Amino acid sequence: MANGEILAPVSGSVWKIECTEGQAVSEGDTLMILESMKMEIPVEAPVSGTIASLTVKEGDPVEEDAVLGVVTT
Amino acid sequence: MSIMESSDERNLVELDELSRREAWARGMGGPEKLRRRAEQGLLNARERVDCLLDAGSFRESGLLGVSSMVDADREKTPADGKVTGYGKVDGRRVAVVSNDFTVKGASSSMTNMRKIGHVKRVATERGMPIVWLGESSGARMPDNMGARGMGTLLGNDPMQYVRDRQTPWASAVLGQCFGSSAWYSCLSDFTVMRKGAVLAVASHGLASLAIGQKVEPEDLGGWQLHSEKTGMVDRVVETDEEAVEEIKTFLSYLPSHCNEAPPRTEAPDEESETLRANRERLKRIVPESRRQGYDARKVIEAVADPDSFFEFKPKFGRVAATGLARMGGRTVGFVANNPMFKAGALDVDACEKITRFVVMCDSFNVPLILLVDTPGFIIGIEGERRKAPGKIMNFMAAIQLCTVPKLSIILRKSYGQAYLNMGGGRNSDEVAAWPSAEVSFMDPAYSVDVVTWDRNVDEDEREALRRVMERDAGVYGLAEINAVQTVLRPENTRDYLLEMLDIHTARLSKGIGRHRMANWPTTF
Numbered sequence: 001m002a003n004g005e006i007l008a009p010v011s012g013s014v015w016k017i018e019c020t021e022g023q024a025v026s027e028g029d030t031l032m033i034l035e036s037m038k039m040e041i042p043v044e045a046p047v048s049g050t051i052a053s054l055t056v057k058e059g060d061p062v063e064e065d066a067v068l069g070v071v072t073t
Numbered sequence: 074m075s076i077m078e079s080s081d082e083r084n085l086v087e088l089d090e091l092s093r094r095e096a097w098a099r100g101m102g103g104p105e106k107l108r109r110r111a112e113q114g115l116l117n118a119r120e121r122v123d124c125l126l127d128a129g130s131f132r133e134s135g136l137l138g139v140s141s142m143v144d145a146d147r148e149k150t151p152a153d154g155k156v157t158g159y160g161k162v163d164g165r166r167v168a169v170v171s172n173d174f175t176v177k178g179a180s181s182s183m184t185n186m187r188k189i190g191h192v193k194r195v196a197t198e199r200g201m202p203i204v205w206l207g208e209s210s211g212a213r214m215p216d217n218m219g220a221r222g223m224g225t226l227l228g229n230d231p232m233q234y235v236r237d238r239q240t241p242w243a244s245a246v247l248g249q250c251f252g253s254s255a256w257y258s259c260l261s262d263f264t265v266m267r268k269g270a271v272l273a274v275a276s277h278g279l280a281s282l283a284i285g286q287k288v289e290p291e292d293l294g295g296w297q298l299h300s301e302k303t304g305m306v307d308r309v310v311e312t313d314e315e316a317v318e319e320i321k322t323f324l325s326y327l328p329s330h331c332n333e334a335p336p337r338t339e340a341p342d343e344e345s346e347t348l349r350a351n352r353e354r355l356k357r358i359v360p361e362s363r364r365q366g367y368d369a370r371k372v373i374e375a376v377a378d379p380d381s382f383f384e385f386k387p388k389f390g391r392v393a394a395t396g397l398a399r400m401g402g403r404t405v406g407f408v409a410n411n412p413m414f415k416a417g418a419l420d421v422d423a424c425e426k427i428t429r430f431v432v433m434c435d436s437f438n439v440p441l442i443l444l445v446d447t448p449g450f451i452i453g454i455e456g457e458r459r460k461a462p463g464k465i466m467n468f469m470a471a472i473q474l475c476t477v478p479k480l481s482i483i484l485r486k487s488y489g490q491a492y493l494n495m496g497g498g499r500n501s502d503e504v505a506a507w508p509s510a511e512v513s514f515m516d517p518a519y520s521v522d523v524v525t526w527d528r529n530v531d532e533d534e535r536e537a538l539r540r541v542m543e544r545d546a547g548v549y550g551l552a553e554i555n556a557v558q559t560v561l562r563p564e565n566t567r568d569y570l571l572e573m574l575d576i577h578t579a580r581l582s583k584g585i586g587r588h589r590m591a592n593w594p595t596t597f
Contacts, residue, residue: 009368009413010366010413010414036366036414037414037415037416038364038416039364039365039366039412039413039415039416040360040362040364040365040366041366041367041413042365042366042367
């Protein structure tokens with residue numbers, strides 16, 4: 001994923017955000033955790049880079065494939 | 074004039090006639106119709122064949138066929154709208170049927186049905202896969218109308234839609250697919266669909282007429298419907314060229330027919346950087362906590378040969394992932410519960426998807442690897458309305474009838490009937506478990522609720538019951554009674570599977586199974 005968009009892998013709600021804007025991350029790092037069907041689903045960094053923005057906060061409902069933020073390389 | 078000269082002259086005249094007929098047949102529906110297709114970015118029937126087959130390998134059959142029912146159509150039906158023949162894909166023989174929509178919408182008529190019947194018989198009897206490049210409008214009219222049409226054409230081949238899986242079938246849905254293109258797509262082992270194409274019983278026009286309201290083609294049979302709701306399409310692509318590529322990829326995993334083992338490719342270097350990293354990755358993908366989800370496809374990708382996982386129906390029945398892959402260069406089929414979706418609890422769609430996949434693997438001698446992490450089957454009204462018990466038993470019967478090697482690995486949860494369906498006990502040839510595995514009839518927390526249902530039970534008694542229910546659920550309980558033969562560290566999973574595939578190779582039959590489900594349906 002060259003554009004670095006952080007996408008919701010499933011529909012659910014944002015349970016925990018484990019990164020902050022400006023933070024350096026590596027591809028595959030867990031950035032946040034969604035809750036879906038009583039399961040915790042990790043959201044991973046699509047690429048290595050810096051978190052440019054986060055567009056959700058804890059508790060927000062999200063649809064599958066929604067953009068949760070952007071990682072710039 | 075000598076006899077010699079006279080004979081030469083006659084040959085020339087005949088050759089001219091042959092060349093003229095061949096060129097006309099290859100011209101399809103004429104330059105204008107072909108140009109309009111090209112402008113839409115669509116390949117024509119012959120370009121699709123060229124794209125599929127190794128260069129220069131197409132041996133056409135039935136080139137000079139034309140419509141034979143309606144006299145006036147003889148001059149309007151080059152190759153009678155269906156291009157058929159034989160060729161090679163990556164050096165291996167296949168038969169191909171490519172529908173030419175520029176000739177009467179590739180509708181079915183007497184000659185082209187005979188053409189299809191011919192290559193289908195040859196492919197089946199001589200052991201070649203068939204590739205169906207679909208785009209057709211349905212039965213040709215008036216040819217098929219009335220007693221003569223029905224009595225002499227449509228009902229005249231008692232084997233026409235028999236699918237006995239003697240050889241693999243792969244289909245591409247590349248335009249409007251009604252009638253025969255729809256039927257052959259559904260009967261295939263693999264179906265890829267181009268976005269914008271439509272797969273349905275009849276056209277949206279006819280459907281609109283029949284029910285008296287406007288029906289949109291995408292609603293009737295578009296890619297989203299078939300990749301997400303019906304599961305009748307395995308993969309979706311953007312272009313004709315991509316669709317053909319997907320068919321070639323699919324065929325690369327399969328044998329040419331049911332009586333040979335799948336082809337083997339060169340095994341990757343086990344000491345390579347990628348495989349070393351993948352082994353390490355396996356330690357981290359599956360979280361210990363039962364509440365934490367993960368994508369089971371990552372486990373498959375880390376276990377299989379790098380970049381070899383070819384997923385089937387990624388958007389349908391997603392609580393389970395299915396797909397072909399390679400292990401040490403040999404083809405395998407993976408079935409994995411996917412805790413990323415609904416905790417990996419098996420639903421009706423997943424049962425259908427797995428059943429169909431297992432039947433295909435078994436029919437073409439592809440060993441199965443089951444990766445288990447499921448709290449069981451989803452229970453509830455919706456599932457029951459959709460015949461959940463029947464679907465679960467189709468899946469179960471398929472697993473038990475399988476004669477290809479079956480290797481099951483319990484990664485985490487395996488509860489209830491789903492334990493059997495996913496190869497638990499003696500339902501696979503070999504069962505292994507990761508240390509994180511736990512097996513029981515149901516989640517211990519729920520089991521306490523079940524046995525105390527409608528009773529007043531204090532917390533001490535509940536706690537005591539919970540301890541009883543949790544007893545023996547762990548991996549070592551399973552190992553002690555040989556319900557799993559191996560407890561496996563995650564990082565050793567690939568090495569274990571490589572060796573088990575070798576051990577369980579069906580030597581007595583040279584890798585050929587018994588194919589007891591070869592004539593099972595293709596849709597469940």
